[in-house]
Amino acid sequence: MTEVRRRRTLTAALAAAFLGGCAVTAQPPGSPVETTAPASAASTSALPAPSVGPDVEIRTAALGAASAAPALPPSRVVYERLGIDMPVDPVGVTADGAMEIPPDAARSGWYRFGPGVAPESGTAVVAAHAGSVATPHGPFYDLRDAAPGDRVQVSAADGRAGTYEVVAVERLAKATLDLTPYFRRDGEPRLVLATCGGEWDEARRSYDDNIIVTAILVEG
Numbered sequence: 001m002t003e004v005r006r007r008r009t010l011t012a013a014l015a016a017a018f019l020g021g022c023a024v025t026a027q028p029p030g031s032p033v034e035t036t037a038p039a040s041a042a043s044t045s046a047l048p049a050p051s052v053g054p055d056v057e058i059r060t061a062a063l064g065a066a067s068a069a070p071a072l073p074p075s076r077v078v079y080e081r082l083g084i085d086m087p088v089d090p091v092g093v094t095a096d097g098a099m100e101i102p103p104d105a106a107r108s109g110w111y112r113f114g115p116g117v118a119p120e121s122g123t124a125v126v127a128a129h130a131g132s133v134a135t136p137h138g139p140f141y142d143l144r145d146a147a148p149g150d151r152v153q154v155s156a157a158d159g160r161a162g163t164y165e166v167v168a169v170e171r172l173a174k175a176t177l178d179l180t181p182y183f184r185r186d187g188e189p190r191l192v193l194a195t196c197g198g199e200w201d202e203a204r205r206s207y208d209d210n211i212i213v214t215a216i217l218v219e220g
Contacts, residue, residue, distance in 0.1 A: 071116030075157040077108060077126055077193070081150050084139040088126060088154070105129040105138025114183060117154050118162030118220030122185040124154065127194040130207060140195035144171070146213045154191060162220030164191040170212045171197050177210055189217035 074088045091100035091109035101109045108128035115122035128140040146169045155161035182192045191214070198209025 071112070071114070071119065071124075072156050072160060073112065074110050074117045074124070074126065074154045076155050078153045078155070079143075079146070079150065079193075080153075082139075082142045082145060084142065086128070086139045099125075099127065101127050101129060103129070103132060103134075105132040105135040105140070108140065111183070115185060115189070117156045117160060118217060119189050121187060121189060123182060123187070123190040123192055125183060125192045125194065126154070130196045138195070140193065140211075143169075143193055143195050143211045143213050144197050146193075146211075150215075151218075152191060152193070152213075152215050160220075162189075162191070162217055164215035165218045166213055166215045168212075168214040170214075171209050172212060173198070173209055175208075182212065182214070191215045191217070 073090050076086070077088050078085045086106060086108055088108050088110045089102050090112040091102070092112055094100055099109070099111055105128055108126050110116070111125040111127075115124045117124070129138055130141040131138050146166055148166050148169065150166040152164045152166065153161055154164070182194075184190075193213040193215075195211050196207035196209065197211035198207050200206075201208050
């Protein structure tokens with residue numbers, strides 16, 4: 001596969017990861033969030049330019065452990081100010097190239113083909129549904145209230161942990177969202193938390209936006 005084709009495949013797959021992965025079958029918790037972005041939100045242009053890891057074929061799910069950089073899998077994510085304390089499951093991609101997300105909104109999924117806890121470089125991605133049948137108000141629903149300066153801790157089963165500081169909170173329309181800059185194996189060690197937000201679309205049984213919280217590693 002050529003590099004150009006690989007980049008196109010990656011971009012399409014990452015877009016599908018959240019565009020298709022945030023629909024829920026339960027009613028949305030509470031009233032719809034306002035559609036204006038937080039005053040402190042950063043634009044995607046402030047994030048580093050995208051970089052494709054070697055031989056990444058996300059859409060086919062054929063990456064496998066051998067071609068993924070060694071990573072320490074996170075087992076828990078804690079966002080104390082928002083009251084988020086939830087388990088993290090390693091996930092891959094579905095047959096159609098979307099990032100797997102645990103069906104129960106009480107659990108989050110870590111993209112296992114990327115960096116893990118406190119990496120030397122790159123971005124660890126953790127995503128969860130805003131709500132589900134089993135958990136109508138999932139912990140990540142409250143990411144819409146995240147703010148720069150907040151601290152998030154991600155820990156592994158062996159006790160090792162990384163502490164991150166939130167630097168950007170974005171609400172981006174799914175229709176125009178490019179997720180490529182958030183899936184990186186190089187650059188500053190970062191953590192991305194993602195879920196759905198915006199207005200609830202009853203016909204599609206989904207929200208129309210994604211909430212993306214970006215944090216940088218400060219300890220670990």
